[in-house]
Amino acid sequence: MTSVATKTIGDYAEVNGIRLYYEIHGEGQPLVLLHGGLGAIEMFGWNLPALAAKRQVIGVDLQGHGRTADIDRPLSVEYMADDIAALVRHLEIERVDVVGYSLGGGVAMQLAVRYPGLVNKLVIVSTVFRRDGFYPEILAQQAQIHAAAAEFMQQTPMYELYSAIAPRKQDFPRLLDKIGEAMKQPFDFTDQIRGVTAPTLVVAGDCDIFPPSHAVELFALLGGGQRDGGWDGSGRPKSRLAILPGLTHYTIFSDEALASTALRFLDDPTTDP
Secondary structure, eight states: OOOOOOOSSEEEEEETTEEEEEEEESSSSEEEEEOOTTOOGGGGTTHHHHHHTTSEEEEEEOTTSTTSOOOSSOOOHHHHHHHHHHHHHHTTOSOEEEEEETHHHHHHHHHHHHOGGGEEEEEEESOOSBGGGSOHHHHHHHTTOSGGGHHHHTTSHHHHHHHHHOSOGGGHHHHHHHHHHHHHSOOBOHHHHHTOOSOEEEEEEEESSSOHHHHHHHHHHTTOSSSOOOTTSTTOOSOEEEEEEEEETTTTTTSHHHHHHHHHHHHOGGGOO
């Protein structure tokens, strides 16, 4: 598998109509790392250097997030998957592993659906594949995300990070409006996921924003949980499931268990495509 030269600072790629910010850390097999909504590369904390110790990590700030300025289009996982595919080609990489959290997990799934030839293995973290997978109270909270909430959000770590690195920090209300609008849209990727060929690790916290059963359902769509694995493991699917104890949607992305769990899957030859 090819990789690009190691960089220690970030750069921009003019791809797919957007000026996309990315950073490259470490050496080895390329791994694209995708953050969650209202986040940026930095949100992974300890996990980024832990992953970069074994992989060449390409961290990306998605549309309207972090150092990537917004453009005149809706926020959608499909558009952002197109951005990532264009970035991978811009960097002249043949195939990548992908780790995506929440919004980034949705982008990663769409990358595998739309560009299967670019994706080696997937790690999907704390991600719903159907809107009704969220707990009802989470859907109610999502309905409150809009520009009018910007003043309240200024007291949160999400705004602190955004205001520190965004090219136009005055765009934060615009980001809230767009991500709030995206959250209102119905979606169900069940049929698409059935066609995903990349071996996938499904990761969720046992105290996530959806019940563990939703992660189990995603695992089943990927061929998991259909039969006994067998005494010799020959009945195991290439995809795997990890429910991490005691972790919430707001701690899983920076907990050290994430990197170790992801790397165990990525390094396991029995999960290779």
